[in-house]
Amino acid sequence: MILQPLRMADDTHDDDGDVGLAVKPRTRTKRPPMYKVLLLNDDYTPMEFVVLILERFFGLTHAQAFEIMLTVHKKGLAVVGVFSHEIAETKVTQVMDFARQHQHPLQCTMEKE
């Protein structure tokens, strides 16, 4: 004969013989990490080519693209946008492939925000 443990009258329990948790564990839902896509300056890539890239692959207006291109030219680099890992990787690949096709040394990288 197996003896069940005696329960206090206020135990929280269902019918499975154990005593349930009285508090709900908190579910931590972390947002996925985001990645900055950076454009780097160099001395050879034409300014208009950089503007074209920013319009084509980042959906910027001509004015926005020109402004970011000038920031890169003056400061050495700029953040072009912040994306999920997969989207950032795609942007970097598109920029690097396009620059290579046109034999420009333009560099584009990504970094965790």
Ligand code: TYC
């Ligand atoms: N510095 C380049 C020039 O004077 C222009 C340039 C801008 C190149 C931005 C790269 O990411 C870049 N032609």
